[in-house]
Amino acid sequence: NSRIVLASRPVGAPTPENFRLEDIERPVPAEGEVLLRSVYLSLDPYMRGRMNDAKSYADPVAVDDVMVGATVCQVVESNNPEFEIGEWVLAYTGWQSYGISDGEGLLKLGKQPTAPSYALGVLGMPGFTAYMGLLDIGQPKPGDTLVVAAATGPVGATVGQIGKIKGCRxxxxxxxxxxxxxAKEVLGFDECIDHKAADFEQQLQATCDKGIDVYFENVGGKVFDAVLPLLNTGARVPVCGLISQYNATSLPDGPDRLSMLMGTLLIKRIKMQGFIIFDDYAHRYNEFAQDMTQWLAEGKIQYREHLVEGLDKAPEAFIGLLEGKNFGKLVIQVNQP
Ligand code: NDP
Structure with missing residues (x-):
């Protein structure tokens, strides 16, 4: 039984030294508890924030504590009548091969789910984030131009495909x-632009020849800089994430452009709204689950996973996520099913 703890807090980009792999005794479930064997561990950008000692919408991970994270597990011992051995559950046991739960907060996935790991991606938190952020804040209308970055990740890919369902370009x-x-051939996006291209800004401008009506913000930084002048009057900007800034240790250099941003928001009456998915929308989960299950069954939503074998590979894979090395939803296979 092993686990990965936060060994030290990163300054800037995390390094392997910020994590420590430990061998520990397998926990024993008490009365009312279950022993969970992790099969899949989700790695997500928000974990970078938890490594900082800063107040955010959730508490930081303490140094020497196990890294947090959602997992898809099998019940291997049960002292809780609600759970049977062999059942699959969505849990939050973190970066470790076994966890204990009293059942609180576990989501049952059945005895033989067809694609259990989807509960960490398109059918779980990232899919739900895409769905609510786009539909509730983005308010997409047929014919709108929708722009989304991190376009092949679980949030961005889902945003774009729901946008197509709603008739957007x-x-x-x-x-x-x-x-x-x-993004074009499999996800069915109309266009996709490489932000590493030297003429990225010009390409975006040429492609968005009718401006941008919805910009789903996943990354911030230079992508937002290129998007801002292209936003149309009445544009909506769901602020979901700013991954290009998660490793930043200070504000970027250069002139203060806040007044330019505020001026654009004012003159163009742009609605820009942040959201934290479960804090704001937990009450609408069923609506999402129903639509997404149907869209997947109808083949309207494609989903790609980037599966990495072995808990010991989690630090390296997570560091890579912040550098764009993942291609699809990053999932660690902790144990064989
Ligand atoms: P992804 O799997 O898409 O992983 C992150 C991707 O971001 C990378 O693969 C990379 O893609 C891109 N990226 C990384 N650095 C940069 C950069 N400097 N500039 C541009 N792109 C960069 O992640 P998710 O789909 O899980 O998450 C997407 C966003 O949604 C994140 O910002 C995350 O924090 C946020 N989020 C917010 C939630 C909320 O409740 N508000 C809930 C869930 C997620 P590429 O190689 O294509 O550039």
Whole structure:
């Protein structure tokens, strides 16, 4: 039985030294508890924030504590009548091969789920984030131009495909030719632009010849800088994430452009709204689950996973996520099913 703890807090980009792999005794469930064996561990950008000692919408991980994270597990011992051995559950046991739960907060996935790991992606938190952020804040209308970056990740890919279902013209932004090709050929985006291209800004401008009506913000930084002048009057900007800034240790250099941003918001009456998915929308989960299950069954939503074998590979894979090395939803296979 092993686990990965936060060994030290990163300054800037995390390094392997910030994590420590430990061998520990397998926990024993008490009365009312279950022993969970992790099969899949989700790695997500928000974990970078938890490594900082800063107040946010959730508490930081303490140094020497196990890294947090959602897992898909099998019940291997049960002292709780609600759970049977062999059942699959969505849990929050973190970066470790076994966990204990009193059942609180576990989501049952059945005895033989067809694709249990989807509960960490398109059918779980990232899919729900895409669905609510786009539909509730983005308010997409047929014919709108929708732009989304991190276009091949679980949030961005889902945003763009829901945008297509709603009749938008969808422009993705992704890192590299292969991801851009996938966004067009597999996800069905109208265009996808490589943010690493030297003329990225010009390409985005040429592609968005009717401006941008919805910009789903996943990354911030230079992508937002290129998007801002292209926003149309009445545009909506769901602020979901700012991954290009998660490793930043200070504000960027250069002139203060806040007044330019505020001026644009004012003159163009732009609605820009942040959201934290479960804090704001937990009450609408069923609506999402129903629509998404149907869209997947109808083949309207494609989903790609980037599966990495072995808990010991989690630090390296997570560091890579913040650099765009993942291609699809990053999932660690902790144990064989
Ligand atoms: P992804 O799997 O898409 O992973 C992150 C991707 O971001 C990378 O693969 C990379 O893609 C892109 N990226 C990384 N650095 C940069 C950069 N400097 N500039 C541009 N792109 C970059 O992650 P998710 O789909 O899980 O999450 C997407 C966003 O949604 C994140 O910002 C995350 O924090 C946020 N989020 C917010 C939630 C909320 O409740 N508000 C809930 C869930 C997620 P590429 O190679 O294509 O550039």
């Amino acid at each position: 969808v422009i993705g932004v992704a890192g590299g030719e292969e991801k851009c090709r996938y």
